[in-house]
Amino acid sequence: MSVLVIAEHDNASIKDATLNTVTAAKELGDVTVLVAGNGCAAAGEAASKIDGVVKVLVADDAAYDHEIAENMSTLVVSLAGDFTHILAPATANGRNFMPRIAALLDVAQISDIVKVESADTFVRPIYAGNAMATVQTSDAKKIITVRTTGFDAAATEGGSAAVESVAAAGCSGKSTLIGEELSKSERPELTSAKVVISGGRGMGNGENFQLLEKVADKLGAAIGASRAAVDAGFVPNDLQVGQTGKIVAPELYIAVGISGAIQHLAGMKDSKVIVAINKDEEAPIFQVADYGLVADLFEAVPELEKELG
Amino acid sequence: MDYNVNVRVKPDNTGVETANVKMSMNPFDEIAVEEAIRLKEAGTATEVVVVSMGEKKCQETIRTALAMGADRGILVETDDELEPLAVAKILKGIVEKESPDMVFLGKQAIDGDNAQTGQMLAALLDWPQGTFASKVELADGGVNVTREVDGGLQTLKLSLPAIVTSDLRLNEPRYASLPNIMKAKKKPLETVTPADFGVDTAARVKVLKVEEPAKRQAGIKVATVSELVDKLKNEAKVV
Numbered sequence: 001m002s003v004l005v006i007a008e009h010d011n012a013s014i015k016d017a018t019l020n021t022v023t024a025a026k027e028l029g030d031v032t033v034l035v036a037g038n039g040c041a042a043a044g045e046a047a048s049k050i051d052g053v054v055k056v057l058v059a060d061d062a063a064y065d066h067e068i069a070e071n072m073s074t075l076v077v078s079l080a081g082d083f084t085h086i087l088a089p090a091t092a093n094g095r096n097f098m099p100r101i102a103a104l105l106d107v108a109q110i111s112d113i114v115k116v117e118s119a120d121t122f123v124r125p126i127y128a129g130n131a132m133a134t135v136q137t138s139d140a141k142k143i144i145t146v147r148t149t150g151f152d153a154a155a156t157e158g159g160s161a162a163v164e165s166v167a168a169a170g171c172s173g174k175s176t177l178i179g180e181e182l183s184k185s186e187r188p189e190l191t192s193a194k195v196v197i198s199g200g201r202g203m204g205n206g207e208n209f210q211l212l213e214k215v216a217d218k219l220g221a222a223i224g225a226s227r228a229a230v231d232a233g234f235v236p237n238d239l240q241v242g243q244t245g246k247i248v249a250p251e252l253y254i255a256v257g258i259s260g261a262i263q264h265l266a267g268m269k270d271s272k273v274i275v276a277i278n279k280d281e282e283a284p285i286f287q288v289a290d291y292g293l294v295a296d297l298f299e300a301v302p303e304l305e306k307e308l309g
Numbered sequence: 310m311d312y313n314v315n316v317r318v319k320p321d322n323t324g325v326e327t328a329n330v331k332m333s334m335n336p337f338d339e340i341a342v343e344e345a346i347r348l349k350e351a352g353t354a355t356e357v358v359v360v361s362m363g364e365k366k367c368q369e370t371i372r373t374a375l376a377m378g379a380d381r382g383i384l385v386e387t388d389d390e391l392e393p394l395a396v397a398k399i400l401k402g403i404v405e406k407e408s409p410d411m412v413f414l415g416k417q418a419i420d421g422d423n424a425q426t427g428q429m430l431a432a433l434l435d436w437p438q439g440t441f442a443s444k445v446e447l448a449d450g451g452v453n454v455t456r457e458v459d460g461g462l463q464t465l466k467l468s469l470p471a472i473v474t475s476d477l478r479l480n481e482p483r484y485a486s487l488p489n490i491m492k493a494k495k496k497p498l499e500t501v502t503p504a505d506f507g508v509d510t511a512a513r514v515k516v517l518k519v520e521e522p523a524k525r526q527a528g529i530k531v532a533t534v535s536e537l538v539d540k541l542k543n544e545a546k547v548v
Contacts, residue, residue, distance in 0.1 A: 066463065068465070069428065069431075069438055069440070070437055070438070073432060091459055092441060092456075092457070092458040092459045093458070093459070095424050095440070095441075096428065096438075096440050096441070097428070098428075099393070099423075099424070099425035099426075099427075099428035099429045099432070100428045100429065100431060100432040100438065101432075102394070102425070102429065102432075103394060103397060103428070103429035103430075103432035103433050104432050106394075107394075107513065108392055108393070108394050108513040108514050109393070109394075109423070109425050109429075110514065111422065111423045111424060111425060112422065121517065125422065125522070126325075126420065126421055126422055126519070127310070127316040127325060127419070127420055127422070128316075128419060128422065129522060130315070130316035130318075130325075130522065131316055131318050131325050131519050131520065131521065131522070132519070132520050132521070132522050133516050133518075133519050134516070134517040134518045134519075134520075135514050135515065135516050135517065136514070136515045136517055137513060137514045137515075138513055138514075138515070139513050172437065173468075174436070174437035174467060174468045174471075175437040175438070175439075175465050175466070175467050175468075176465065176466045177463065177464070177465055177466075178453065178464050178465065178466045179463070179464040180461070180462070180463050180464070181461050181462040181463075181464075182460040182461040182462075183460060183461045191459075195547070195548075219548060227477070230478075231477075231478070236461060237443070237457050237461075237462075237478060238457070238458070238459060238460060238461050243419065243422070244416075244417070244476070244477055246459075251547050252541070252545075252547040252548065262312070262313070262315070263312070269522075269525065272545075272547065273541070273545045273547050274525075274528070275537065275541070281530075286528075286530070287527075288525050288528075289528045290525075290526075290528035290529070290545065291528055291529060291530075291531055291537055291540055291541070291545075292528060292529070292530045292531070293530070293531050293532075293533075293534065293537050294530065295534070300534050303534040303535075304534050304537070304538065307534055307535055307537075307538040308538060308548065
């Protein structure tokens with residue numbers, strides 16, 4: 001079996017989500033990593049060092065800037081012939097271009113797998129993670145996105161894969177990037193952080209998130225939010241944890257002023273330890289929390305910061 | 310299934326209970342319908358056609374969209390469970406017949422959680438795609454789509470015709486008023502079948518079993534912040 005993993009990168013380095021995807025891919029066969037970007041040679045080098053990767057393909061062309069789906073899918077389809085499985089992390093980018101690739105190859109896509117049972121059988125969550133489906137595909141080529149919290153990260157050292165350039169496959173011209181508004185943060189990336197502290201509607205306003213930031217500083221944590229907090233404009237949308245936001249599974253998840261709707265739980269209930277701080281003792285979040293504290297967050301959170309020294 | 314329903318896995322592990330469970334339009338699709346109706350209200354779109362596929366009772370979902378303000382509906386009637394690829398192929402047939410300038414879909418259905426159909430349709434038609442859209446603006450012959458991406462927002466300019474899939478923050482869908490629900494009953498609703506488009510709906514992916522996810526152990530309540538920190542340090546050892 002030979003497996004292609006489409007890397008998520010920032011041109012200089014490989015993102016963590018790809019490392020989890022490589023682990024899933026290794027269960028299926030020999031792993032080749034595709035690094036497509038604009039000025040991405042350094043990321044290609046970094047990919048060659050990932051433990052267990054046998055080959056790296058680098059497609060360096062302006063067409064792959066920002067991983068525009070139309071151009072990425074044409075490229076991957078041009079390379080698809082040699083591979084039985086094509087995997088990408090289920091990030092916003094992977095979720096954007098992978099179904100396009102699947103349709104061009106006339107195969108179904110298996111989204112968000114959390115387990116590899118065999119070369120054609122996988123486990124994936126459905127209904128916001130309230131059921132786990134074991135699915136078997138009859139397609140010759142398997143197009144798969146990987147829920148990164150389902151697999152450990154492959155080591156970034158130890159590999160010595162050959163790096164090969166591949167030809168660009170053209171630009172559709174139908175889609176052009178005209179602007180970007182990215183959140184700047186010194187904190188760890190939400191999806192790979194060991195500790196996440198999230199705020200909900202109970203935070204009251206955006207300024208109050210500073211209370212969480214102080215705790216996050218002490219714990220080296222990433223900040224997350226519920227949909228209610230994002231919709232109310234407290235924090236930007238890319239902090240949303242849940243069925244339609246980011247899926248996280250840190251060592252420690254602290255939910256502050258979050259009731260725990262089904263859609264939020266879908267994004268965090270695989271965390272190792274869950275802490276809930278909420279003044280409503282009936283809040284559903286307490287049904288999944290390992291440690292619950294019924295208290296006013298405006299008193300408890302500053303106290304927590306102090307206790308953490 | 311309605312988004313507030315607590316899903317129950319069937320005891321024989323063949324799927325989840327859907328009998329006698331409240332059903333409603335997929336929340337992302339409501340947002341897609343709303344966006345199309347707003348384009349019509351702004352005078353940019355001339356007609357909004359809604360399509361749904363599945364059993365006869367999918368009619369109700371189409372009527373809901375008609376009551377929101379869509380002009381007419383197409384029901385693709387089938388008792389088969391349609392996978393995203395089959396849905397995309399049928400939609401391609403409908404697009405070729407109706408030749409719209411834009412197709413709006415939800416970014417994902419909250420049951421299958423696949424998030425594939427819009428992208429697949431775009432691929433089959435060779436149209437550009439604006440997925441996870443939080444803003445859609447028509448601009449000099451094309452459409453500017455602001456997308457929710459992992460690091461924030463990204464704006465793409467797409468040539469028309471184009472596919473857009475809606476994210477939650479694109480708009481706030483309206484409620485249908487009673488008079489509009491009554492009027493919707495008189496709006497045209499055409500029924501077709503997958504065979505009309507020559508689409509093979511055979512499943513490529515077989516569901517072998519559906520299980521409950523691992524249950525979390527019930528936790529404990531702590532009385533004070535210092536007790537909490539003590540537990541996290543000495544019992545859970547996570548700080």
